[in-house]
Amino acid sequence: VNGILKRILSQCIKELAQFRRDRLTLALAFLLPVMSLFIFGFAIRLEAKDIPLMVQDFDRSVLSRSYQDRLYATHQFQPVPWADIASPQQALDRGLAKAVVIVPPEFSRHIKADKPIEVQVLVDGTDANNARVIKNSIKATTNAFMQAEKLTPDTSLITPRTRIWFNPGRKEALYIVPGTFAVVLWIFPSLLAAIAMVREKEKGTILQVYASSMSAGELILGKALAYLTVALAMAVGVIGLGIIIFGLRFAGDPTPFLIGTPLYLAASVMFGLLIGVRVNEQNAAVQAVALVGFLTALLLSGFIYPLSNIPFPLSLLSNLIPARYYIVITRDAFVRGVGWAGVWWAPIAIVSIGMVFFLVARKVLSRMQVSS
Amino acid sequence: MKFFHQFFEGRLWSLVRKEIAQILRNKQLIVLLIIPPTLQLLVYGFALNPDVRYLKLGIVDYAQTADSRELVSAFTDNQIFIPQQFLFSEKALATQVETGALTAGVVIPPEFSRRLANAENTDIQILVDGVDANTAGIASGYLAQMVQQYALNRLGTTQALPIKTEVTFLYNPGLSSSWFFVPGVMGLVLTLIGTIVSSITVVREKDTGTLEQLLMTPAAEWEILLSKIVPLFVLLMGDVMLALTLGRVIFNLPFRGSFLLFMGLSGLYVFVGISVGILLATVCQSQQQVVLTTFFINLPMVQLSGAIAPIETMPPFFQSLSWFNPLRHYIAIVRGILLKGVGLEALWGNALMLGAFVVVLFAVSTNRFRKQLS
Numbered sequence: 247v248n249g250i251l252k253r254i255l256s257q258c259i260k261e262l263a264q265f266r267r268d269r270l271t272l273a274l275a276f277l278l279p280v281m282s283l284f285i286f287g288f289a290i291r292l293e294a295k296d297i298p299l300m301v302q303d304f305d306r307s308v309l310s311r312s313y314q315d316r317l318y319a320t321h322q323f324q325p326v327p328w329a330d331i332a333s334p335q336q337a338l339d340r341g342l343a344k345a346v347v348i349v350p351p352e353f354s355r356h357i358k359a360d361k362p363i364e365v366q367v368l369v370d371g372t373d374a375n376n377a378r379v380i381k382n383s384i385k386a387t388t389n390a391f392m393q394a395e396k397l398t399p400d401t402s403l404i405t406p407r408t409r410i411w412f413n414p415g416r417k418e419a420l421y422i423v424p425g426t427f428a429v430v431l432w433i434f435p436s437l438l439a440a441i442a443m444v445r446e447k448e449k450g451t452i453l454q455v456y457a458s459s460m461s462a463g464e465l466i467l468g469k470a471l472a473y474l475t476v477a478l479a480m481a482v483g484v485i486g487l488g489i490i491i492f493g494l495r496f497a498g499d500p501t502p503f504l505i506g507t508p509l510y511l512a513a514s515v516m517f518g519l520l521i522g523v524r525v526n527e528q529n530a531a532v533q534a535v536a537l538v539g540f541l542t543a544l545l546l547s548g549f550i551y552p553l554s555n556i557p558f559p560l561s562l563l564s565n566l567i568p569a570r571y572y573i574v575i576t577r578d579a580f581v582r583g584v585g586w587a588g589v590w591w592a593p594i595a596i597v598s599i600g601m602v603f604f605l606v607a608r609k610v611l612s613r614m615q616v617s618s
Numbered sequence: 619m620k621f622f623h624q625f626f627e628g629r630l631w632s633l634v635r636k637e638i639a640q641i642l643r644n645k646q647l648i649v650l651l652i653i654p655p656t657l658q659l660l661v662y663g664f665a666l667n668p669d670v671r672y673l674k675l676g677i678v679d680y681a682q683t684a685d686s687r688e689l690v691s692a693f694t695d696n697q698i699f700i701p702q703q704f705l706f707s708e709k710a711l712a713t714q715v716e717t718g719a720l721t722a723g724v725v726i727p728p729e730f731s732r733r734l735a736n737a738e739n740t741d742i743q744i745l746v747d748g749v750d751a752n753t754a755g756i757a758s759g760y761l762a763q764m765v766q767q768y769a770l771n772r773l774g775t776t777q778a779l780p781i782k783t784e785v786t787f788l789y790n791p792g793l794s795s796s797w798f799f800v801p802g803v804m805g806l807v808l809t810l811i812g813t814i815v816s817s818i819t820v821v822r823e824k825d826t827g828t829l830e831q832l833l834m835t836p837a838a839e840w841e842i843l844l845s846k847i848v849p850l851f852v853l854l855m856g857d858v859m860l861a862l863t864l865g866r867v868i869f870n871l872p873f874r875g876s877f878l879l880f881m882g883l884s885g886l887y888v889f890v891g892i893s894v895g896i897l898l899a900t901v902c903q904s905q906q907q908v909v910l911t912t913f914f915i916n917l918p919m920v921q922l923s924g925a926i927a928p929i930e931t932m933p934p935f936f937q938s939l940s941w942f943n944p945l946r947h948y949i950a951i952v953r954g955i956l957l958k959g960v961g962l963e964a965l966w967g968n969a970l971m972l973g974a975f976v977v978v979l980f981a982v983s984t985n986r987f988r989k990q991l992s
Binding site: 270271274278281282285286288289290291292293294295296297335338339340341344356357360361362363364365366367368369370371372373374375376377378379381382383384385386388389391392397398403404405406407408409410411412413414416417418420421441527528529530532533536537541545546550551552554555556557560564577581582584587588 | 646650654657658661662664665666667668669670672715716717718734737738739740741742743744745746747748749750751752753754755756758759760761762763765766768769770772773779780781782783784785786787788789790791793794795797798814818905906907909910911913914917918921922926927928930931932933936950953957958960963964
């Protein structure tokens with residue numbers, strides 16, 4: 247056992263020494279993760295604010311003007327002056343506005359006469375998510391307008407008291423940034439590990455290993471240990487910066503997060519090593535990690551939209567994505583705050599998937615080993 | 619005819635033929651041109667889905683009257699909420715929302731019917747899991763609308779509401795989210811593949827030292843460069859067609875604008891990709907470096923382009939930054955032509971920016987390439 251540990255450790259030290267010498271990979275290990283954190287954390291937002299809204303007011307009465315004021319008072323819309331265009335659709339065609347409300351000429355006349363009136367709303371449906379937000383907002387504002395003008399019976403008889411838990415201000419950073427940790431800490435550790443493994447093959451130094459007494463498992467564990475060290479340093483940097491810049495704080499018991507993070511990093515490194523033993527060229531390794539690792543961690547992990555929205559065959563695949571489980575842990579740590587009771591299963595899933603990566607990588611590698 | 623004859627006998631044609639033969643022999647490159655774009659289009663198109671429906675709703679009905687049951691069915695008579703559980707205590711409901719087992723919960727108080735009958739005010743408690751801020755906002759909006767609708771029905775207002783908002787979604791009446799994402803991913807794929815394929819083909823000659831051999835031949839610099847660009851251009855235009863076909867066949871994407879305009883502007887964008895690739899190849903010494911450096915360029919370029927998260931939702935600083943991102947303009951063009959069916963009268967700004975990028979990037983990259991040759 248002593249011999250095994252010694253071999254693993256010396257492999258690890260050799261790997262770290264090599265890693266330090268390569269400037270580009272060093273930059274890749276520290277600069278790129280931080281850059282990605284900033285870009286994802288700041289630029290990915292789902293709900294539009296200051297939506298350009300145009301009101302075409304054919305009525306020009308006091309009532310129609312107060313309706314218009316109420317629409318703009320929601321702070322969700324930004325007024326766009328009626329431009330010199332042929333039709334309201336042109337405003338959307340040219341991207342001048344995202345929505346146009348058309349108030350008909352008989353607006354105030356019909357309302358005063360107790361006759362129903364129809365207000366046309368054209369919404370740019372290109373971005374389905376915000377189209378829905380705009381529709382809801384205009385409907386809610388119209389209802390509020392009718393209530394305020396006493397046009398409808400008082401419905402405050404039944405008042406919904408809505409409480410939005412964990413994130414009452416619905417700050418999107420609280421949703422996106424913990425997810426960003428999962429994406430960033432999946433791509434870069436696995437990328438570094440994959441490159442390290444392939445480089446050994448490209449340079450042919452792996453033949454020496456094959457011929458030596460070192461087993462495939464030892465080689466993989468040695469490399470894994472080295473890149474786990476690098477990944478931990480990366481994680482401290484990325485998560486630390488994320489906490490400071492985006493003002494995150496632990497919502498509850500941080501131990502699931504503190505234990506889950508090294509496990510997740512280990513699974514990421516194992517994934518990289520698995521790719522590394524399967525392909526023979528660095529380009530192919532980078533492509534494989536970029537395509538498989540990035541795509542799955544970004545799209546099948548519930549990072550952007552809820553997991554339940556992924557359609558059937560893909561939803562099965564998402565069960566095999568460690569990022570999906572780690573996101574549960576990070577969102578619990580920084581937003582939900584339930585602790586072990588809510589997330590105990592996530593670290594188990596991460597470890598299981600990581601073990602599978604290790605076993606497959608060892609099997610592939612030991613097939614190439616010279617049998618003694 | 620004489621011109622054609624000269625061309626096919628000429629140096630340029632033989633250089634082009636050499637490049638095509640080299641590319642076709644490289645199986646990996648062909649795979650790279652077909653597999654990643656296809657996978658990316660499919661996964662992005664299917665997996666990114668902002669629909670708010672089938673949310674898990676928990677209900678605690680302390681009242682258990684005909685009125686309260688009517689309210690419950692108002693909440694659940696739609697595709698937005700599915701009643702997951704009918705619980706008996708508020709506390710159990712709270713735990714379920716806390717752990718994320720339920721997205722929202724409704725508590726109807728015991729005195730609900732009595733107070734309504736006496737025309738007294740009643741509160742209904744609504745809990746929403748706010749971890750997913752976007753879904754929480756839309757869901758709580760729906761719940762409030764449903765309560766109001768119920769209240770109106772209950773008050774027996776037989777007459778219609780005085781103001782009825784008639785919302786029409788232009789360009790995408792079914793609000794199919796893939797119509798938004800697929801044009802974005804078309805741009806994303808062209809960027810990733812274009813830069814990588816072009817930088818690899820250029821840098822490989824450096825790696826193997828054949829670039830010097832090419833220089834020894836009587837071919838002029840511009841001939842060498844052109845012979846590299848032409849086959850790449852053709853292959854990448856093939857990728858444009860591949861992406862367009864996948865979008866049409868699998869995602870039922872409309873094509874409302876001019877096909878010629880689309881191909882023309884796509885051609886411009888392919889030039890941007892090739893220029894960036896050549897630029898990278900002149901900066902880097904080996905294939906490995908090239909592949910890693912493309913990461914540095916592509917990540918911000920893709921994320922700040924509006925391919926995934928719309929430009930309008932970004933903070934103002936990033937919105938202005940995205941003006942200097944050619945991908946942003948290309949995606950706006952693709953969405954404009956395919957979904958909106960508009961032409962240059964609406965897209966001239968984006969087309970102009972794209973043209974400026976082509977000129978600048980192409981000039982810089984060819985200049986560097988020529989310097990390295992001499």
